[in-house]
Amino acid sequence: MKKAYNILLIALGIVVLSWFLPWLYSIVFPTAASDPFVAYSPVNDRMIVSETGDDKNLAIYSLDADGNREDGSYTKEQRDSLLPQIYYTQLMAREALPDTIAGIEVGVAAFKHSQWVFSALPRDINKVMPEVYLMMESMPARIDLEDPKEVFRFRDGKVEFIDMETNAVIEGRSKRFTDIFNERGFALPMRAYSANITSRKPYDEGYLMVDANGDLYHTKMQAGRPYMMKVNKPDSVNVAHVYIMENIDNRHLGIVSDENHNLYVLERAGYRLIPLPVGKVDPEKEKISIVKNIFNWVVKVTGPEGVRWTALDSDDYHRLASYSKTYTESASQKAATYIFPYELSFTSVSDCYASPRFEYFSWHAIFLNVVLAVILFVVYRRRGRVAPCIAACSVITLIFGIFAFIPLIIVKN
Amino acid sequence: MNRNSESVISVKNLTQRYGTGRVIYSDLSFEVPKGRILGLLGKNGTGKTTTINILMGYLRPQKGECRIFGENITGLSPATRARIALLIEGHVQYSFMTIGQIERFYSSFYPKWNRDAYYELMAKLHVSPGQKISSMSCGQRSQVALGLILAQNADLLVLDDFSLGLDPGYRRLFIDYLREFAKAEEKTVFMTSHIIQDLERLIDDCIMLDYGKILTQMPVDELLRDFSRYTLPTDAPVEKFTESGLFINPGKIKNELEFYTFKPLDEVRSQLSTLGVDVSGLERREMSLEDAFIGLTGKY
Amino acid sequence: MEKALIFKEWVKTRMVFFISLALAVCVALYAVLMMKRLIELKGVDHLWLIMLLKDNSFIDIIKYVPLVIGLALGVAQMAPEMAQKRLKLTLHLPYPQGKLVGLMLLTGLVELLVIFVIQALIIGIYDASVLPSELVWRVMLTTLPWYFAGFTAYLFVTSICLEGTWARRVILALLGIAVLMIFFLQPALEAYNGMMLIILITTLLLTILSFGSIARFKEGRQD
Numbered sequence: 001m002k003k004a005y006n007i008l009l010i011a012l013g014i015v016v017l018s019w020f021l022p023w024l025y026s027i028v029f030p031t032a033a034s035d036p037f038v039a040y041s042p043v044n045d046r047m048i049v050s051e052t053g054d055d056k057n058l059a060i061y062s063l064d065a066d067g068n069r070e071d072g073s074y075t076k077e078q079r080d081s082l083l084p085q086i087y088y089t090q091l092m093a094r095e096a097l098p099d100t101i102a103g104i105e106v107g108v109a110a111f112k113h114s115q116w117v118f119s120a121l122p123r124d125i126n127k128v129m130p131e132v133y134l135m136m137e138s139m140p141a142r143i144d145l146e147d148p149k150e151v152f153r154f155r156d157g158k159v160e161f162i163d164m165e166t167n168a169v170i171e172g173r174s175k176r177f178t179d180i181f182n183e184r185g186f187a188l189p190m191r192a193y194s195a196n197i198t199s200r201k202p203y204d205e206g207y208l209m210v211d212a213n214g215d216l217y218h219t220k221m222q223a224g225r226p227y228m229m230k231v232n233k234p235d236s237v238n239v240a241h242v243y244i245m246e247n248i249d250n251r252h253l254g255i256v257s258d259e260n261h262n263l264y265v266l267e268r269a270g271y272r273l274i275p276l277p278v279g280k281v282d283p284e285k286e287k288i289s290i291v292k293n294i295f296n297w298v299v300k301v302t303g304p305e306g307v308r309w310t311a312l313d314s315d316d317y318h319r320l321a322s323y324s325k326t327y328t329e330s331a332s333q334k335a336a337t338y339i340f341p342y343e344l345s346f347t348s349v350s351d352c353y354a355s356p357r358f359e360y361f362s363w364h365a366i367f368l369n370v371v372l373a374v375i376l377f378v379v380y381r382r383r384g385r386v387a388p389c390i391a392a393c394s395v396i397t398l399i400f401g402i403f404a405f406i407p408l409i410i411v412k413n
Numbered sequence: 414m415n416r417n418s419e420s421v422i423s424v425k426n427l428t429q430r431y432g433t434g435r436v437i438y439s440d441l442s443f444e445v446p447k448g449r450i451l452g453l454l455g456k457n458g459t460g461k462t463t464t465i466n467i468l469m470g471y472l473r474p475q476k477g478e479c480r481i482f483g484e485n486i487t488g489l490s491p492a493t494r495a496r497i498a499l500l501i502e503g504h505v506q507y508s509f510m511t512i513g514q515i516e517r518f519y520s521s522f523y524p525k526w527n528r529d530a531y532y533e534l535m536a537k538l539h540v541s542p543g544q545k546i547s548s549m550s551c552g553q554r555s556q557v558a559l560g561l562i563l564a565q566n567a568d569l570l571v572l573d574d575f576s577l578g579l580d581p582g583y584r585r586l587f588i589d590y591l592r593e594f595a596k597a598e599e600k601t602v603f604m605t606s607h608i609i610q611d612l613e614r615l616i617d618d619c620i621m622l623d624y625g626k627i628l629t630q631m632p633v634d635e636l637l638r639d640f641s642r643y644t645l646p647t648d649a650p651v652e653k654f655t656e657s658g659l660f661i662n663p664g665k666i667k668n669e670l671e672f673y674t675f676k677p678l679d680e681v682r683s684q685l686s687t688l689g690v691d692v693s694g695l696e697r698r699e700m701s702l703e704d705a706f707i708g709l710t711g712k713y
Numbered sequence: 714m715e716k717a718l719i720f721k722e723w724v725k726t727r728m729v730f731f732i733s734l735a736l737a738v739c740v741a742l743y744a745v746l747m748m749k750r751l752i753e754l755k756g757v758d759h760l761w762l763i764m765l766l767k768d769n770s771f772i773d774i775i776k777y778v779p780l781v782i783g784l785a786l787g788v789a790q791m792a793p794e795m796a797q798k799r800l801k802l803t804l805h806l807p808y809p810q811g812k813l814v815g816l817m818l819l820t821g822l823v824e825l826l827v828i829f830v831i832q833a834l835i836i837g838i839y840d841a842s843v844l845p846s847e848l849v850w851r852v853m854l855t856t857l858p859w860y861f862a863g864f865t866a867y868l869f870v871t872s873i874c875l876e877g878t879w880a881r882r883v884i885l886a887l888l889g890i891a892v893l894m895i896f897f898l899q900p901a902l903e904a905y906n907g908m909m910l911i912i913l914i915t916t917l918l919l920t921i922l923s924f925g926s927i928a929r930f931k932e933g934r935q936d
Binding site for chain 1: 756757758811845847858884888891892895898899901903906911919928929
């Protein structure tokens with residue numbers, strides 16, 4: 001029992017310190033990184049970067065086709081003119097907004113009507129979702145959308161609608177939806193879904209759903225009746241994640257990613273699934289944001305290693321330009337890799353789970369580990385420990401480094 | 414001391430230190446024979462409670478071996494523990510229980526439980542069975558602890574400083590009950606106390622501990638018979654007697670020399686003569702156990 | 714003998730047990746009342762909406778209650794043992810010492826379990842009357858780590874109470890605080906589902922701590 005107690009105490013100490021020390025370190029040496037603002041100019045066909053440097057001054061410059069900084073920089077006023085799709089109110093105020101840009105007629109209404117912003121965070125999909133789903137009425141009796149009154153769930157291979165007021169199954173609706181799910185060949189369990197449940201939106205498109213086979217469906221309730229369409233796509237595309245969009249321009253139904261980390265846009269007309277040339281994107285690990293305007297899209301993908309921007313043409317989504325930035329380790333972060341052999345954490349910004357996870361392994365820390373193991377060896381010899389104990393504890397220190405050294409030194413006997 | 418062949422407690426070469434520092438005692442050995450009442454006496458800090466803690470398995474001895482009823486104390490079996498009644502310093506008991514609850518609690522552990530012995534003593538206390546022990550006076554609590562020990566009817570009683578915090582009446586009550594019980598049932602008792610005057614009426618044998626060693630270990634009647642205090646009016650400086658090493662704890666108040674010894678009067682007289690001291694005023698004084706204790710351990 | 718031992722634990726803890734039970738029931742009833750009020754004011758569908766869209770379980774108020782109860786029960790049960798080294802009496806009882814400590818812990822854990830189950834039942838039964846089973850389970854699974862925090866707090870506090878040296882008590886307390894923090898790191902609903910097995914195993918292992926404290930007590934490691 002005494003042995004088990006000591007082992008447990010040391011093990012708990014190692015776990016707690018593996019988590020606590022790196023966390024404490026990050027508090028003492030905070031690292032703040034802010035990404036520049038990147039937009040694509042329809043005026044000079046270049047990416048325009050607005051970046052606050054270490055000197056706290058704003059630098060505005062353009063990039064060449066290879067993503068390298070071009071000589072010279074712009075003033076804020078110059079930037080307004082280069083990016084009229086963003087700074088049109090400033091241009092209006094200065095009466096500097098042209099009538100056409102790049103051959104397209106522009107105006108405040110045109111800008112407003114064609115712009116939207118999309119954002120998808122890993123933590124929005126990396127979480128335990130409730131297995132009941134709110135269903136809105138897409139064609140309400142009155143014009144305005146109303147809060148949903150019903151939820152549905154899947155039970156015994158059937159769709160089951162429940163009235164929230166009474167907590168009772170709505171038989172007719174359940175049957176009609178089950179029938180259409182069966183007709184369209186929806187394979188349970190549902191792999192992913194997206195809906196935007198709120199009455200504060202221009203219209204309702206219900207759900208985008210991914211079935212067990214990776215097929216994509218669009219489902220909604222219209223006047224209490226089911227509407228369901230299967231999206232045509234190549235067999236090779238195995239859908240992983242979906243994000244429904246109900247934007248004012250009405251052109252797109254959603255953003256879709258597949259198992260191979262390709263990104264697509266789903267156009268409402270004809271349910272066309274069109275690949276977006278933005279490289280590999282993993283929505284489970286990377287944050288995606290899209291700023292869309294009348295001329296172009298800027299797709300920003302932020303991952304743990306860095307961030308990249310791709311500008312796409314608004315009409316046919318061909319790539320206009322791209323730019324990427326790799327995060328560099330700060331001196332304190334670099335130093336940490338020499339101190340801590342790994343880092344344990346229980347939560348992460350990119351999910352809503354609590355579970356132990358190792359953030360990184362660092363071979364640099366082996367130097368410190370060796371030194372600590374030697375110190376421990378000497379101290380334990382002096383304390384007159386038996387050889388197997390000295391050997392075991394030295395090896396543990398060699399592996400777990402400082403995390404093991406501290407409890408092994410503190411806990412005597 | 415080994416008049417009785419069977420020893421209930423046997424301690425061999427016990428060595429104990431405070432942590433890794435000061436030695437409390439080294440190579441302590443003694444036996445407690447069956448049916449005897451043995452008092453472990455010593456000043457504060459000589460290791461009385463330490464010895465009891467070791468014997469009861471609450472302190473691992475650094476060196477040496479202790480046996481109770483022939484069983485090594487490092488792993489006393491429940492059956493052997495049932496044969497030992499323990500009184501811990503300050504008469505500590507489960508004070509969150511009532512008189513009745515604590516009796517029922519202990520009765521289920523001890524097959525020889527004597528309920529009447531307990532309630533007989535409780536009847537003297539004028540307390541109700543529903544009264545919580547924590548609401549009692551120190552003296553009453555000591556009687557509860559004693560009552561439980563008597564009811565347990567154990568073969569060996571280990572009592573750690575039973576006199577602590579008791580006024581003379583309760584001390585007397587405790588001792589009288591205990592002596593009667595132990596003698597009638599041939600129980601073995603191992604006890605410590607820092608109030609020695611009570612023990613004379615109770616204990617058969619005594620072990621006197623000094624810092625680091627046993628001073629004496631013998632039956633009390635032998636001790637009181639053989640160990641004597643002498644006084645002698647003399648002008649000779651006390652150093653003369655101290656340096657000679659012939660007598661125990663010599664001291665001088667004004668012109669009167671006082672010393673202790675196990676030697677008979679004739680031998681004392683001749684030894685004093687060899688030191689060239691006039692022995693005409695030499696007197697042997699009667700001693701109590703407390704006097705003997707002070708004689709052996711010194712006043713300081 | 715077992716009955717007597719359990720009785721002893723019960724005498725020590727019954728006061729705290731009943732106070733804790735009352736606290737747990739009151740807090741659960743308060744949570745239920747808040748839900749009822751919301752339903753009366755805004756309708757039951759509003760409750761569902763908030764639950765589904767805002768990830769609100771309406772029982773955040775009970776979050777730290779099991780933890781507090783675990784701490785209180787642990788102290789109530791073990792502090793009297795350590796006061797005046799009363800543990801010596803307990804260990805002197807003619808009963809196998811390992812079983813004895815196990816029985817003490819088991820009594821405390823069962824008392825906690827009873828309190829927690831009653832509290833969870835109040836919430837669960839009410840939730841089941843207004844919510845679909847999926848959401849009832851979602852709420853229950855969200856509360857599960859909080860209850861485990863209660864057991865963990867109890868096990869740490871017992872080991873701290875039974876420990877005889879201040880230095881080790883501080884180490885155990887720091888470890889306990891750190892381990893307990895883990896239970897409250899992630900507020901998302903059902904966030905701990907994937908960690909339940911680890912939590913269960915850890916909780917079982919933590920019982921070793923009290924046995925270790927007793928073993929140290931018997932070696933004489935006391936201030």
